[in-house]
Amino acid sequence: MSKASKKMGDMRTGYGEELAELGSMRKDVVVVGADTTQSLKTSLFGYKFPERFFNIGIAESNAVSIAAGLALAGKIAFVSTYAAFIPGKCVDQIRNAIAYPNLNVKIVASHAGLSVGPDGASHQQVEDIATMRVIPNMKVLAPADEYSTRRLVFVMAESSGPCYMRLARPKSPVVYEDDARFAIGSSNILRDGSDVAIIACGLMVAEALDAADILAEEGISCRVIDMYSIKPIDSDAIVKAARDTGAIVTAEEHNIIGGLGSAVAEVVCEHAPCIMKRVGVKDTFGESGEHEELLAKYGLKARDIASAAREAVRAKQRIDSR
Amino acid sequence: MMQAQDLLRLKEIARRTRRLIIESVAEAGSGHPGGSLSAVELVVALYFHKMRHDPKNPKWEDRDRFILSKGHAAPLLYAVLAQAGYFPIEELKTLRKLGSMLQGHPDFRTPGVEYCAGSEGIGLSVGIGLALAAKLDGKGYRTYVLLGDGEMQEGQVWEAAMAAVKYRLDNLTAIVDRNGIQQDGLTENIMPLEPLAAKWKAFNWNVIQIDGYDFEQIIDAYNKAEETLNRPTVIIAHTTKGKGVSFMEWSPQWHGQAPKKEQVSKILEEMGLL
The missing domain is CATH 3.40.50.920 (Rossmann fold)
Known part of the structure; x- marks a missing residue:
């Protein structure tokens, strides 16, 4: 019987560490950031693989479109920032440059939902599942804890085509033991x-x-x-x-x-x-x-x-x- | 200097391209002739002189890439790809029709199409992704992106302009089809772009201005872009919307309106193509 434990985990740490691990396993993985790379922990990948890490600055539409270009050239492109900005600011680019051509771009956004707290409504993205879900070819994931976030990084990399994964900002209770299995389309x-x-x-x-x-x-x-x-x-x-x-x-x-x-x-x-x-x-x-x-x-x-x-x-x- | 023979060949292909644009858009009954006609020489020079590509092997890894960011000029791209041998010229008759490989805006179902443009302002960023990947993979292919001038009213173009310089993308060339007209009228009335060359210079791009109908200037500019190291080049090509059809030239009305089928022979006659 599973029960939310008192142990806490951090989705962003899970994401960043596994992304760096994925980078050592696969040379075709590249990471695109938009100035929030310390917060998203994609910087961990950047320290290990600076040549495959692109910080595009506060220009989210540009960042997701550059990720599309990298994927066109055969890369698996992960692109990340806060959900308020990706997908929040660039649904058009995600639709036309990534989903329509069915490119291998993995969008991972943190601070989704109300979890960004004191920053207020401008930063509280409570529409992202809806906006991503209605775009053909796009897959949508929302892990429950750090462990499932870690596993889903690899699941995403192995799946072809575009995928969106939303993460929370705060530390969160551990839900999973180490033997749980995850697959796109499963529960x-x-x-x-x-x-x-x-x-x-x-x-x-x-x-x-x-x-x-x-x-x-x-x-x-x-x-x-x-x-x-x-x-x-x-x-x-x-x-x-x-x-x-x-x-x-x-x-x-x-x-x-x-x-x-x-x-x-x-x-x-x-x-x-x-x-x-x-x-x-x-x-x-x-x-x-x-x-x-x-x-x-x-x-x-x-x-x-x-x-x-x-x-x-x-x-x-x-x-x-x- | 180009051989006179090469020049004649390119001019002949350009004439034929204009004819195919008029015929295919008239047959479709809708589409964008103005911005297709304005950039004919720029694209013909790429596919029939400058770019390394293989119509028999459209996915050849080392091919140069061309992104038509102003996706509404799809009839131009299709006419050029067909003549280059990516698909039979007969296919052009199916433009914009149900089940056709030739969608209203470029789409991957057409062999040779590198990017599905349509929403303005995105193509240069996608070109940056391709150019970054080329550097990463140690490949020598070049990426060319054709932008509309009205398209530069999109802020993302300038985000891309910053990023291409940061990464010193000397394997990326932007080409601006500076015909001065957008759907609603003159660019300088709708939202002024000038001083356009100064803007690109301020972003630290290598800027070349040319007459968009002079093949020698066009090819010279492509060569200079290739020789320029450590920064991207933008070629601002001065052009005329609707070039070659007297009543379409300088007319915003022909941005997105097809000629009627019964007008076609008159147009071709006027262009000396009948």
Whole structure:
């Protein structure tokens, strides 16, 4: 039985260290930065392989387009900065220069969701899953912790074509043991249960595990799924969860429109209609505040997920008793 | 100096290219003749004189790369690629039609197309990526990027201008089709670009200005760009939108409007092509 541990990890450190490791294994990996390379820890790759590391400065559209050119010439190009800027500032370049020609560019953005905290709404990217998800050829990943971030760096490098991965800024609870497996289009059941399934991504996975603890004390049996691959999405796992439990709750640090909840709802309503509740940022901009305070204010804590799950279970029972 | 024979050959290819542009755009019923006609000699000189490329092996690793950043001039690129032997000239009749390899803007389904331009302002950055990769791989291929002048109103062009100098990309040549006209009118009325050469000089590029219809000047500029070390070159080619068709020249109206099929023979006659 998996449980969010008290041990903490750091997604950016995981990303930077594995990228440098990937660089030693593969000579065709290049890294493009946009002035935030210390923060993203891509500088670790830069120290080891300065000739394959390009800091383009505060010019994100240019950076992603240069990455496209490098990929055209046969490189695997990783390009990174904060999610507010990539993809936030350059959806056009990502669409036309990377996704349309299906190039091998891996976009990894940190500080996604509300996790940038005190910097406020301008920097809190809660739209990126939606904007990347609707672009053909683009794959979208949102790892739950440092370990899964590390594994997904390699998964991305082995997959062909464009991919977007969103990371959080703060240190985050360790969710995975060292033997977990990851693949694009897959998901992981972290805890099994029969009354309701919580499908979460990113930092919300740890909150979902805490929510499952709360619910367990009330006698509600809860399945928790880490849906780290949002596109392509693991439809089979969603359909199975819908059929097994009859009640699904999604949780994401993203606008409630267009993100994980929408992606799950698309599968549920076409293939296995059931009661569904979505936990996310309710189509509003954020504000300055500590990350934890923001999660509480915007209804993204374990207790909010638990409360949505309770509602879903009650709604299911009302229908069953008719 | 060029051999007189070479010059005649290039002029003949340019004439034929103009004819193919007019015919294919008229057949398609839509497209951008103005900006295609204005840059004919610049692109013909690349594919039929300057660039190392192999139409039988479009993915040859050491080929020089050409990026048409002003993607709306696709009819020009297609006419040149077809004549070079990348695909049969007959295909030009399918331009912009459903199922065609010749999309409205360049796309990888066409052999010889290096980049799917269409959204303005991106091509020079992509060219930087190619040029960086060439240096990294120790390869001698050169990258040429053709920009529209109106396109330089996009800020990203100037982001790219900074980056190419940082990385001393002497294997990158930008070519500006300075025809002075964009969709809504004169560039200098819509959003002035001048002093354009001074801007590029201030960004520390090697700047060459030429008459965009004089093959000797064009080829001399390409050669000088290749000889220039440690910095990129921009060739500002002074051109005329709609070049070669009297009623299209200097007319913003013909930026994105196709001639009618019944106009074609009159146009070709006027151009001395019938």
